[in-house]
Amino acid sequence: MNSKSVLAAVVATVCLASVVAAAGTATAAGGPPSVAAGPAFGFVPSRNVNHAGHSNRRSRVSLLTWHFGPVMHSTTVAPIYWGSKWGDSSFVDDKVSGLDTFYSKVHGTAYAHTNSEYTDGAGNVSTTNISQSSDATDTSAAPSGAPSTGQVLQEVAKVTSGHPQAGAYYPVYSDQPRGNAGYCAWHSSGTINGIQVEFGFFFTLDSDPGCDPGAPTSLGHSQGLSALANVSGHELSEMLTDPQLNAWYDQQGSENADKCAWTFNGLVTIGGQSWKIQGNWSNAAANTNSGYANGGCIQTS
Known part of the structure; x- marks a missing residue:
């Protein structure tokens, strides 16, 4: 187990997560696809987890460092909606259309640009080259409780x-609530038949105060969409800056969105709409103490 896997295990324990990394399995020709999944990382903890470390004081501030892995220079997002309830229009409400707006319009925004300072040997994260492909809906039963990667x-x-x-x-949205899971979402990386992909997992967050950013109703989004949009921004940001769990994180294993979880500094604009989405950590802001939480969180750049 490498150091990042150990860190992932620590984060999972702190967040009371029960996600288990799955080993890849070889299959015979013509059989099911061979998959190899890494550990879950970048958990969005529920709001009842202690966030005392987020403040305007400069205590215990650590910068993100590069661990020689890649960042994303081009990103295609392909959302998957998993579970029978995604066939029910009253459950779907504005969630799918709202997430379509988020993913298809986030490129080039001041919010997305908060990730652009992070680089690898080939260049910086591209926040303008983000696109969305078609949604997919699978109405077969999604697992109840916390699925493995x-x-x-x-x-x-x-x-x-x-x-x-x-x-x-591939962000995968379940129709199941999180129950006793101490987190709202996570992201990971793996291969399918040898093809590298990044993926995430999101519980349904309808009527879940532990994963609710408390967006004002005047924004015009349902509570369920507002909650999903916030954690989707968290995981997208970490996927851009640490897609294979070996690029940018700090000495505790926290990625850029982890360091600003459940901290807000106003609203962000995406697709001509206002959203309540947390900020991301900026080393540049932290170095000048110009951010809002521990001097390093920014919501626009």
């Missing part, structure tokens, strides 16, 4: 018929 990656393999787009990001 392997289960979620198998769902991606199923929906893509074992032929995913290389380097794409």
Whole structure:
């Protein structure tokens, strides 16, 4: 187990998560796709987890450092909606259309640009080259409770018929509530038939105060959409800056969105709409104490 896997295990324990990393399995020709999933990382903890470290004081501030892994220079987002309730229009409400707006319009925004300072040997994160492909809906039963990374990656393999787009990001939205899980969402990385993909997992957050940013109703979004948009921004940001869990994180294993979880400094604009979405950590802001939480969180750049 490498150091990042150890860190992932620590974060999972702190967040009371029960996600388990799944090993890849070889399959015979003509059988199910071969998948290999990494550990879950970048958990969005529920709001009842202690965030005392977020403040305007400069105590215990650590910068993100590069661990020689890649960042994303081009990103295609392909959302997957998993579970029978996604076939019910009253459950769907504005969630799918709202997330479509978020993913299709986030490129080039001042919010997305908060990730652009992070780089690898090939250049900086591209926040202008983010696009969305078609949604996919699978109304077969999603697991109740916390699925493993392997289960979620198998769902991606199923929906893509074992032929995913290389380097794409597949956020998987379950129709199941989180129950006793101490987190709202996570992201990970893996392969399907040898093709590298990034993926995430999101519980349904309707009427879940532990994962609710408390967006004003005047914004015109349902509570369920507002909650999903906030954690979707968290995981997208971490996927851009640490897609394979070996790029940018601090000495505690926290990624850029982790360091600003449940901290807000106004609203952000995406697709001509206002959203309440947390900020992201900026080393540049931290170095000048110009951010809002521990001097390093920014919501626009």
